[in-house]
Amino acid sequence: MTRRTAIDEQDPGAGERVALLEFTHSQLQDWVLSQGQPRYRSDQLYSWLYGSLAPDFEGMRNLPQSMRQRLGEMADIQRLAPLQDVLSSDGLTRKTLFALSDGETIESVLMRYEERNTVCLSTQVGCSLGCTFCATGHSGFTRNLSAGEILEQTLYFARELREEGHRITNVVFMGMGEPLMNYEATWQAIETLTDSRGFNLGARRITISTVGIIPGIERLSGEKLQVGLAVSLHAPDDELRKTLAPITRRYPVKKLIAACRTYFERKGRRVTFEYALVDRLNDSLQQAAQLAILLEGLLCHVNLIPLNPVPGSPWRGSSRERVRGFHRKLNRLGVNSTIRLRRGTEIEAGCGQLRSRWPGRQGAQNCLSS
Ligand code: SAH
Numbered sequence: 107m108t109r110r111t112a113i114d115e116q117d118p119g120a121g122e123r124v125a126l127l128e129f130t131h132s133q134l135q136d137w138v139l140s141q142g143q144p145r146y147r148s149d150q151l152y153s154w155l156y157g158s159l160a161p162d163f164e165g166m167r168n169l170p171q172s173m174r175q176r177l178g179e180m181a182d183i184q185r186l187a188p189l190q191d192v193l194s195s196d197g198l199t200r201k202t203l204f205a206l207s208d209g210e211t212i213e214s215v216l217m218r219y220e221e222r223n224t225v226c227l228s229t230q231v232g233c234s235l236g237c238t239f240c241a242t243g244h245s246g247f248t249r250n251l252s253a254g255e256i257l258e259q260t261l262y263f264a265r266e267l268r269e270e271g272h273r274i275t276n277v278v279f280m281g282m283g284e285p286l287m288n289y290e291a292t293w294q295a296i297e298t299l300t301d302s303r304g305f306n307l308g309a310r311r312i313t314i315s316t317v318g319i320i321p322g323i324e325r326l327s328g329e330k331l332q333v334g335l336a337v338s339l340h341a342p343d344d345e346l347r348k349t350l351a352p353i354t355r356r357y358p359v360k361k362l363i364a365a366c367r368t369y370f371e372r373k374g375r376r377v378t379f380e381y382a383l384v385d386r387l388n389d390s391l392q393q394a395a396q397l398a399i400l401l402e403g404l405l406c407h408v409n410l411i412p413l414n415p416v417p418g419s420p421w422r423g424s425s426r427e428r429v430r431g432f433h434r435k436l437n438r439l440g441v442n443s444t445i446r447l448r449r450g451t452e453i454e455a456g457c458g459q460l461r462s463r464w465p466g467r468q469g470a471q472n473c474l475s476s
């Protein structure tokens with residue numbers, strides 16, 4: 107059986123263009139060779155794409171003019187079209203709505219801190235997992251993003267930052283979709299982002315957030331790169347968690363925590379748990395104590411986030427008082443936890459409204475201020 111490669115898949119018919127960001131390093135090499143160019147040209151091209159963040163072929167000065175022209179005729183670097191940008195009033199958070207080449211839309215966010223610039227990436231158009239408190243979940247699933255579509259979100263913000271002399275320091279997969287339900291493309295994007303011949307981001311600066319897809323977590327445990335793992339837990343027991351995250355029926359809480367323990371043992375990286383506090387649903391002191399028992403002995407950190415209300419959902423975020431009470435209880439029981447605010451909630455686009463306001467589209471974006 108012959109294996110189909112990215113080159114076969116991208117074998118452009120008449121008039122079709124090749125999306126260069128879809129190639130891994132070695133696939134790019136094969137493609138450049140197939141175009142009759144020497145191998146070192148692919149290294150140069152790769153370095154332009156991910157090291158120099160070239161938006162087009164014009165400026166690739168060490169490539170011969172004839173090659174640049176040919177590339178311009180047959181290949182694309184940029185396929186995402188920014189439709190709308192929303193900036194928070196403090197100017198620190200920028201949310202961008204992109205159109206994909208098939209007209210679907212996704213959101214990505216850039217969060218600036220004093221010493222960090224974090225991008226929050228989407229991995230799917232919509233999500234199939236239907237968490238009841240999540241606007242992306244409400245919108246249903248349309249399709250997976252490709253590796254190139256994931257990468258391009260990053261490059262877009264990296265170019266913007268570079269103009270100001272800055273760079274992306276952290277990447278979080280906390281945008282639309284479930285990264286572990288789109289493992290291949292997500293992992294290819296991560297391998298490209300961490301490649302020292304190009305973008306050269308440390309794997310430890312990348313965090314994958316998952317609702318708890320156990321086979322995906324197990325697969326991550328076996329990878330060489332030490333990416334961070336965040337698990338969106340939100341409840342200490344199956345019964346309650348099922349009402350928030352229906353996937354709990356397939357992947358129950360205790361098994362999920364066991365997979366997290368293995369992740370820690372294999373990777374030596376502390377796992378983060380996201381816990382969105384819903385008023386009088388999962389925010390009692392008793393539930394905090396239950397959570398502490400569940401996580402006992404696991405080196406981890408819990409991020410407490412008051413739920414962001416989503417239209418059509420009956421739930422509200424917990425009051426400050428209840429958030430503080432939960433936080434104190436956890437810390438007293440020896441579980442490290444921090445109260446987080448969701449960045450960008452005030453730019454209306456806070457939780458997917460940007461996408462849902464775009465004619466005919468629904469969506470969500472949930473990026474933590476960490
Ligand atoms: N599918 C992955 C990653 C995308 S969601 C996951 O579920 O982890 C990113 C984060 O936003 C998750 O922690 C998710 O639970 C959280 N989230 C979604 N809707 C939210 C809301 N309305 N309020 C607070 N957090 C929310």
Ligand code: SF4
Pocket residue numbers: 233234235236237240241242243244281282283284317338351
């Ligand atoms: Fe999907 Fe994550 Fe939203 Fe759940 S919280 S519906 S897994 S994007």
